[in-house]
Amino acid sequence: MIVADRKQRKKEQRRTEIVDAAEKLFYKKGFDNVTMDEIADAVEFSKGSLYVYFKNKxxxxxxxxxxxxxxxxxxxxxxxxxxxxxxxxxxxxxxxxxxxxxxxxxxxxxxxxxxxxxxxxxxxxxxxxxxxxxxxxxxxxxxxxxxxxxxxxxxxxxxxxxxxxxxxxxxxxxxxxxxxxxxxxxxxxxxxxxxxxxxxxxxxxxxxxxxxxxxxxxxxxxxxx
Amino acid sequence: MIVADRKQRKKEQRRTEIVDAAEKLFYKKGFDNVTMDEIADAVEFSKGSLYVYFKNKxxxxxxxxxxxxxxxxxxxxxxxxxxxxxxxxxxxxxxxxxxxxxxxxxxxxxxxxxxxxxxxxxxxxxxxxxxxxxxxxxxxxxxxxxxxxxxxxxxxxxxxxxxxxxxxxxxxxxxxxxxxxxxxxxxxxxxxxxxxxxxxxxxxxxxxxxxxxxxxxxxxxxxxx
DNA sequence: GTGCCTTTTTGACTCAGAGTCAATTATTGA
DNA sequence: TCAATAATTGACTCTGAGTCAAAAAGGCAC
The missing domain is CATH 1.10.357.10 (Tetracycline Repressor, domain 2)
Incomplete structure (x- = not known):
């Protein structure tokens, strides 16, 4: 189904955005000094949503x-x-x-x-x-x-x-x-x-x-x- | 002063005991999986005392x-x-x-x-x-x-x-x-x-x-x- | 021994941050 | 428009490091 496809792609894209943001922050401040809230802010999501895309930090x-x-x-x-x-x-x-x-x-x-x-x-x-x-x-x-x-x-x-x-x-x-x-x-x-x-x-x-x-x-x- | 000496030695000994206990626990469970409370228990001290002998974990x-x-x-x-x-x-x-x-x-x-x-x-x-x-x-x-x-x-x-x-x-x-x-x-x-x-x-x-x-x-x- | 002062010890407390989840909002399809 | 489903939220729990005011112990003069 086309709609499902688009959804899927959107989800992939979201994942990529999150990884991109996390990567940038980890490089700049170090993994341990970056909070999940910060990453959420960076992608303009709530922390809860991160946990839909990724099991944990x-x-x-x-x-x-x-x-x-x-x-x-x-x-x-x-x-x-x-x-x-x-x-x-x-x-x-x-x-x-x-x-x-x-x-x-x-x-x-x-x-x-x-x-x-x-x-x-x-x-x-x-x-x-x-x-x-x-x-x-x-x-x-x-x-x-x-x-x-x-x-x-x-x-x-x-x-x-x-x-x-x-x-x-x-x-x-x-x-x-x-x-x-x-x-x-x-x-x-x-x-x-x-x-x-x-x-x-x-x-x-x-x-x-x-x-x-x-x-x-x-x-x-x-x-x- | 002799009393001060004895005190000093006792303090050194306490430090050593703490390091020994921490070492054993870190080896067994990994640094990150050992709490300061556990270490305190192991040396029969309170957590607060650990921080007299060591600045932090x-x-x-x-x-x-x-x-x-x-x-x-x-x-x-x-x-x-x-x-x-x-x-x-x-x-x-x-x-x-x-x-x-x-x-x-x-x-x-x-x-x-x-x-x-x-x-x-x-x-x-x-x-x-x-x-x-x-x-x-x-x-x-x-x-x-x-x-x-x-x-x-x-x-x-x-x-x-x-x-x-x-x-x-x-x-x-x-x-x-x-x-x-x-x-x-x-x-x-x-x-x-x-x-x-x-x-x-x-x-x-x-x-x-x-x-x-x-x-x-x-x-x-x-x-x- | 008693009282006074200093040092040591305590554990309840604060604080930060990861991870959760019930409630809310958005999307879809009829 | 409406009900079902999916996505999103943020207040909440939980853990554990580090703090600190108060209590206990130790030392000393008398």
Missing amino acids: DSLFFAIVARMHREYFRQFRELLDENASGGEQIRTMIRHLVEYTKDHQEYNDMACTIGPLIWSRMDTEYEQVLAENSMDYNLWLNDAINKGIADGSIRNDLNPALFGFYISLISISVVSPSPLWKKGFELAGVGYDEFVDNFQKFIDPSINNCKTEGPTKKHPAGKSG | DSLFFAIVARMHREYFRQFRELLDENASGGEQIRTMIRHLVEYTKDHQEYNDMACTIGPLIWSRMDTEYEQVLAENSMDYNLWLNDAINKGIADGSIRNDLNPALFGFYISLISISVVSPSPLWKKGFELAGVGYDEFVDNFQKFIDPSINNCKTEGPTKKHPAGKSG
């Missing part, structure tokens, strides 16, 4: 994150060259992550300040959404790593699943340091941009299949001992 | 963190071989971090769930304490890196301050992944212990002054570019 956060993730994965799919070597694909992933994150610092500051706490009270509904969102990505990552090991562009001395976790956890941690770390950078005269831009260079040796002899206990060539 | 968190840090640095100082090469010292740091963290997982789960939010509302008082706590460590880290670059045990193609931030941020991120990451490990059949135990092996190539012919075509001919 946490689910507003999830909506923002899910939207960001979708866009992130969409861009990445476009960028990826299926024919590149595994190692090259991983490097593309890191490059994209760095660029994307630099373009969304407000999001990242918000997400890495309140995110960990909200993840800790995640219920199954959001777990579901999150899992679905990252499913494709996980599959791709595993493929890329296996391909890279096979084609010799990625080191082969680590369990691929383990290697994948190092790459993703470390990359994410580096590109989205908490505001406290950022402050530390500044105090030491290191810019955030410099920090993320050089990450690729820093981590490359740990990705490549470089025949280094003896990872530990080597090179005491200097004045030690 | 956040400062209980800081007290726990500060104590943990002090112990961590104390152990590290004992372990460190001043005569080892820079690279070897960094490896000792990582090894110690891994072992210490494995022994304090409850602390880490708590700290990395609520920590980022609390850091974001840190006031100057705690900033001070934190800065003092990590001052020695930062100085040591810089020394170790410079020594390592000089003695050839650490790569010399990165700004030392930058390199230091990579090492510390990445190491900390890897040893204390949020509970959500840990869950991800499990689903993929990777144990947390396996994950942290192999970190050294993963990251070593990015530390060592290894002449790789990888994509970052850099061949440092001498000691500093």
Whole structure:
């Protein structure tokens, strides 16, 4: 029925408006310092109505994150060259992550300040959404790593699943340091941009299949001992 | 005056008791799910008294963190071989971090769930304490890196301050992944212990002054570019 | 011991903000 | 126009952090 359709679209639009307003406020003041009343004011709704569209405050956060993730994965799919070597694909992933994150610092500051706490009270509904969102990505990552090991562009001395976790956890941690770390950078005269831009260079040796002899206990060539 | 001394000691002891109780509760239920009344009950005090010893709930968190840090640095100082090469010292740091963290997982789960939010509302008082706590460590880290670059045990193609931030941020991120990451490990059949135990092996190539012919075509001919 | 002063402890109170729900208002379809 | 349904409201409840005036305990001089 057409009327029902229009209603549906209107509802979607309302949801989007709410997410937009919440996002702006969370970025500006931090999730914890924004009240549901404020968000309601911003969209010219009453607080009660927010709870028709979203179960609670946490689910507003999830909506923002899910939207960001979708866009992130969409861009990445476009960028990826299926024919590149595994190692090259991983490097593309890191490059994209760095660029994307630099373009969304407000999001990242918000997400890495309140995110960990909200993840800790995640219920199954959001777990579901999150899992679905990252499913494709996980599959791709595993493929890329296996391909890279096979084609010799990625080191082969680590369990691929383990290697994948190092790459993703470390990359994410580096590109989205908490505001406290950022402050530390500044105090030491290191810019955030410099920090993320050089990450690729820093981590490359740990990705490549470089025949280094003896990872530990080597090179005491200097004045030690 | 002796009476004043005894009073002082008693006060210290009370503080410790409160921190102990809060720590236990935070580990078990998570910072956010513990009320000040519960903590008061646990130490058989009234809530009002807690606020004589601690400014607010956040400062209980800081007290726990500060104590943990002090112990961590104390152990590290004992372990460190001043005569080892820079690279070897960094490896000792990582090894110690891994072992210490494995022994304090409850602390880490708590700290990395609520920590980022609390850091974001840190006031100057705690900033001070934190800065003092990590001052020695930062100085040591810089020394170790410079020594390592000089003695050839650490790569010399990165700004030392930058390199230091990579090492510390990445190491900390890897040893204390949020509970959500840990869950991800499990689903993929990777144990947390396996994950942290192999970190050294993963990251070593990015530390060592290894002449790789990888994509970052850099061949440092001498000691500093 | 008694009275006086200081310190510690108490718990009822305030206040903020998330989430609820019965009542009100708007929309739709006949 | 009217009844049924859907959307919206805002006053309300509830929880928990932090406060503060009053009560209790501790110390001291006599």
